[in-house]
Amino acid sequence: MKDLTPARDSLDPIEIASIDEIRALQLERLKWSVAHAYENVPHYKASFDAAGVHPDDLKDLSDLAKFPFTVKQDLRNNYPFGMFAVPRENVARIHASSGTTGQPTVVGYTEHDLNVWAQVVARSLRASGMRKGDLLHNAYGYGLFTGGLGIHLGADFMGLTTIPISGGMTPRQVRLITDFKPKGMTVTPSYALSVLDEFAEQGLDPRESSLEVGIFGAEPWTNAMRQEIEQAFDMHAVDIYGLSEVMGPGVANECVETKDGLHIWEDHFYPEIIDPVPGEVVPDGEPGELVFTSLTKEAFPIIRYRTRDLTRLLAGTARSMRRMEKVTGRSDDMIILRGVNVFPTQIEECLMATADLAPHFQIELSRPDRMDQMRVLCEVAQTSVGADARAAAARALADRVKQVVGVSVKVEVADVGGVARSQGKAVRIVDNRPKS
């Protein structure tokens, strides 16, 4: 794999500024952001007043802990535009969650916000190894989802040649990668696996493709998956994180030279980690739920938003800004099976360590007789894997899950193609338990 480390002098100066300089900038911006939210969004005025805090109480960064959290339900209660802090005419763009599990959450951006978004995505793409003039295959979905258009903004800002292919039509993805020869690909890791399968389907060797880096995010994925993808494509695989409520992609990104967690672009997004139950802030290094406060957003300021993503904060390495460890999962996706907490990423790690199995999987939960049961549906790596090897792989995976995670699961090994493929975010859990 090529060395894609960006030149030090190509970075934004703040990426490598001193911690003191970063903290001073954050405090100044935080004061503005909290006051902006309080003065212009009735929800924040009501929630700060109810908690007995006022923007003037914010004298130090640690004072943020006195302010109330914002949760997804607050956004739903203010559907569609109630959380906007500027007149609707000044909102240049709207994005929204798909709303498949309830009311969609709507977010807005002023021209200025779009410009900041472009800058942080460009910073992320550069950290991933992209340079002005490079070709980018952008397979994140275009539309209300922030993935496609968010990456596109940053790619335009840094002067890339963008192929706005969006998700889906997998044979065409492979065809255009082969014909256009992009250097980078932006896509969810699960869809990257579908693209990988399609290379094999077309009799092409992905290692011979032009791709030098894949920039993967929008869903949790493990270091074991990174190794698998890097090996299969002979390219770097780096992690990009973001969420629409905070901005979209480009809130944090790994550096290609270190791949040791995602640097949070802290000059725009202030992170905290809390213990989810009492909601207390925990020190850096401790695991917990990630909480974000926007520092510069005009249209949709967000104060102490509970992401439900579980990770921890670590000191900066390749950049001065702090890193977040690869996300273990969302607290919503945590399965409690007979008292044991299980995340799909743990199953992914066990799967990747088991011979003869492909990296695709889905978890099915059922309750046949009052006890919850978990079934892992996966598939053989190749059609040539015989019945004995298949049974052995199923046993090996069940044993590994028992040993590493501590739960008994049933494993079903399907034929190649037996697990539903994702075209964006993978659906990892199918819950067939009766609703209580």
Ligand code: DLL
């Ligand atoms: O998924 C934004 C995005 C697009 C990020 C493209 C990266 C690339 P939402 O649809 O609002 O926004 O979903 C946000 O996805 O709270 C996490 O649970 C999850 N997520 C996003 N990036 C990662 C990642 C976009 N790198 C939710 N690792 C977040 C793990 C991620 N989970």
